[in-house]
Amino acid sequence: MNFNTVSVIGLGYIGLPTAAVIASRRKQVIGVDISQKAVDTINRGEIHIVEPELDMLVHSAVNEGYLRATTKAEPADAFLVAVPTPFKREEGKTHVPDLTYIKAASLSIAPVLKSGDLVILESTSPVGATEQMEAWLAEARPDLSFPSQVGEESDIRVAHCPERVLPGHVVRELVENDRVIGGITQRCSEAACSLYEIFVKGESIITTARTAEMAKLTENSFRDVNIAFANELSIICDKLKINVWELIRLANRHPRVNILQPGPGVGGHCIAVDPWFIVSQTPEQAQLIRTAREVNDSKPQWVIDQVNQAIGMFLGHHSHYTARDVTVACLGLAFKPDIDDLRESPALAITQTLHKQLSSNLLVVEPNISTLPTSLEGATLSGIEEALEKADIIVLLVDHKAFKKIEFDRFSNRYLVDTRGVWTS
Ligand code: SAJ
Numbered sequence: 001m002n003f004n005t006v007s008v009i010g011l012g013y014i015g016l017p018t019a020a021v022i023a024s025r026r027k028q029v030i031g032v033d034i035s036q037k038a039v040d041t042i043n044r045g046e047i048h049i050v051e052p053e054l055d056m057l058v059h060s061a062v063n064e065g066y067l068r069a070t071t072k073a074e075p076a077d078a079f080l081v082a083v084p085t086p087f088k089r090e091e092g093k094t095h096v097p098d099l100t101y102i103k104a105a106s107l108s109i110a111p112v113l114k115s116g117d118l119v120i121l122e123s124t125s126p127v128g129a130t131e132q133m134e135a136w137l138a139e140a141r142p143d144l145s146f147p148s149q150v151g152e153e154s155d156i157r158v159a160h161c162p163e164r165v166l167p168g169h170v171v172r173e174l175v176e177n178d179r180v181i182g183g184i185t186q187r188c189s190e191a192a193c194s195l196y197e198i199f200v201k202g203e204s205i206i207t208t209a210r211t212a213e214m215a216k217l218t219e220n221s222f223r224d225v226n227i228a229f230a231n232e233l234s235i236i237c238d239k240l241k242i243n244v245w246e247l248i249r250l251a252n253r254h255p256r257v258n259i260l261q262p263g264p265g266v267g268g269h270c271i272a273v274d275p276w277f278i279v280s281q282t283p284e285q286a287q288l289i290r291t292a293r294e295v296n297d298s299k300p301q302w303v304i305d306q307v308n309q310a311i312g313m314f315l316g317h318h319s320h321y322t323a324r325d326v327t328v329a330c331l332g333l334a335f336k337p338d339i340d341d342l343r344e345s346p347a348l349a350i351t352q353t354l355h356k357q358l359s360s361n362l363l364v365v366e367p368n369i370s371t372l373p374t375s376l377e378g379a380t381l382s383g384i385e386e387a388l389e390k391a392d393i394i395v396l397l398v399d400h401k402a403f404k405k406i407e408f409d410r411f412s413n414r415y416l417v418d419t420r421g422v423w424t425s
Pocket of ligand 1 (some may be wrong): 124163164166219223261262263264266267269270271335336
């Protein structure tokens with residue numbers, strides 16, 4: 001198939017890098033986003049998100065005339081939908097997948113679809129979402145035929161090809177990772193494969209749309225369950241007075257054991273979200289997946305309890321102090337190391353709770369941001385040195401490179417809560 005013009009719907013953490021990489025292969029790319037601000041930024045050759053190497057890529061794609069952004073869908077040969085799929089509350093249920101953005105994207109491209117076009121859903125989706133997207137398109141365009149209606153001879157081809165790139169490594173992983181391609185029919189899959197051939201060096205593996213949807217949810221649930229195992233171990237080891245980091249290192253010497261690392265909880269917009277899509281569709285069956293979510297979601301409270309224990313011990317040794325005199329420094333707010341992304345960050349949640357409790361005696365160190373979020377108004381965004389000098393209790397929440405350089409002896413006479421095992425491993 002020939003794709004002279006490709007349209008990417010949703011220019012966020014996945015859509016924008018994908019659009020820029022396709023444009024770098026000298027294809028005409030039309031990026032569509034509902035945010036006028038994002039569209040204007042991109043059309044200036046700039047970016048509105050933080051991702052290594054992306055600024056250069058977007059800058060040259062726009063300057064060379066291969067990438068253009070707009071708020072209104074235009075005709076193209078292929079449409080890649082990369083919009084968010086958050087969850088919503090519904091009849092007493094808290095984690096129901098919200099397909100509003102996929103529906104809005106479908107309705108925005110429907111008027112410009114023409115026979116021979118390919119529509120790919122890349123957004124992480126509950127099983128059945130691609131068929132639902134196809135149904136919305138078919139309803140809006142009764143003059144065109146769709147694969148679920150007529151099979152291989154359809155005017156429009158539809159597939160699900162979930163993105164699987166790691167934030168911080170998106171530009172490399174977009175090209176190198178294998179792709180799971182789930183067409184509604186075999187010809188839909190083949191059309192999608194030929195689109196990814198434009199920029200993917202990894203292998204494209206064909207399956208059904210429903211299996212492709214489940215594959216993506218499975219990958220992130222696998223990681224969540226494994227992190228929950230590590231987090232539970234860290235709580236058990238604390239009770240048994242065993243160093244969990246050493247324990248995991250030793251257990252991982254076994255050729256068939258590979259335990260992940262405990263931390264203050266699981267953050268970001270993927271691993272802490274996607275397993276709920278499985279739980280929401282099969283609540284009776286998804287027992288382990290649900291429990292893993294609950295274990296990881298409860299870890300921030302355990303860390304807060306550890307900090308309060310440290311405060312108690314500090315006060316026990318400093319009888320002239322009251323709780324109001326104790327200074328606590330939180331190192332890190334991001335959801336993982338060396339990024340500025342605070343979305344669903346357990347480090348941020350812990351710091352917010354401590355802020356409410358300690359008020360002005362909280363120092364926050366986050367080298368990747370320049371202003372604190374409004375939820376931490378009144379707290380001090382401080383440098384590492386200031387925090388190390390002033391704090392009585394230091395809480396390491398994110399293993400940023402800048403923190404790993406701090407020598408352990410700088411903590412002498414302080415209480416240290418090291419949630420990532422940077423100094424206590
Ligand atoms: N974490 C731990 N211990 C670990 C590993 C991670 O506590 O041993 C925590 C991190 O600190 C972070 C959270 O888990 O708070 C998630 O971080 P991550 O690096 O595991 O994953 P994400 O959310 O940045 O990206 C994941 C990736 N999925 C998998 O590795 C299976 C990525 O490939 C997906 O494309 C992405 O989700 C997505 O978009 O779904």
